[in-house]
Amino acid sequence: MGDAVASDAAMDAVQRRLMFEDECILVDSYDHVVGHDSKYNCHLMEKIESENLLHRAFSVFLFNSKFELLLQQRSSTKVTFPLVWTNTYCSHPLFRESELIEENSLGVRNAAQRKLFDELGIPAEDVPVDQFTPLGRILYKAPSDGKWGEHELDYLLFITRDVKVNPNPDEVAEIKYVNRDELRELLRKADAGEGGLKLSPWFRLVVDNFLFKWWDHVEKGTLTDAIDMKTIHKLT
Template structure:
């Protein structure tokens, strides 16, 4: 299968949404940020700048115990990651439809880390808030996933009920993006099988695409060959190379819960 622009939902086809971005926990308006932060973030898109300085990620140790919190900005600076070993909690959603096709997204060009790469359905962070710190049954992470699926892809909460998310595993990885930015995450891998309504947010998403197993394998081949400029996010590639196709067998068989292992933290590179 070709992944040319004619087969994708392009940015021009994505409807602009009038709703404000998901975070309502602002501490400082952008104009009130200290001068140093305004200068450092001058090249960022306004939405990404606000999220970078207002969202507080959950800092954890390598056993996933909460040790504090810091801005999304600091958590994604490779200098900070390397000098202070900043590790934050994250999640990656893998959403399948009733045909057992996986929904992929291409990150928007305005993303600070890994712009325009293809990745799984939704990737983000639970925030250091009461509702997203709840650890029983990974409820805080599920709350964050539901929030970001709405924010990024316009998927209503009713389409992705919390009790339909299945946490399958946790992985710890580090990945530089462009020399300045990168990721160092303890990532919860959440699976869900639901037919959903989509209204992608162009501030977050450039394109979306449902793929079959065979279509994903073709996408991987093209990315490996450097064809069409296709790039995959490092966390998605780690999941693909270590877990995904085996888990997809469970999706097809309706036995996904049998694959869950939330006790192990997989340290991958």
């Protein structure tokens, strides 16, 4: 670990602080809480592989009233998957009372509201906690650059709101709304390697397995019909 810390001297100061201060929620493959550890340890592939560290996470998909999906390009200073395009935002509930509440996924929804402000500058009153709809959970593992990676049990949250966005440059490089055709073009470019465009692995898993059929429910106002919080989809 000493060598790992020494090699992180160039890490962005904000990201370094968060990596050591934030305590992620460790879970087993059934999403039972088994402990907590630093964001740093939870994203070290060495730790993930040797100790099978699995942490709880969430991915939010925010649509506007035209049913366009807000995407972000992750900041160049992000430790994992810098400059990749992904869904509206992704993060972790922390090991704190308000974000450990299991009932109706309230802890995760509280974390989602908090992080919307941290990453995109959207105030809490614009995204009420009860407006987030948890649709499902996925479990996946994805190395980022050899040293860093993800091993997450990820809650997929949808919300439809018109919001003012003020991205935090420590977290977000760029944002844009896309309709379905524009997203398909983005997928085509990523598959072709055009312009170095890359998508996050978790976003691609959601796109390939769920997103377009769930998008239909968003437009029809039938999103509750798509909810399945009993299944944990193990995706690769």
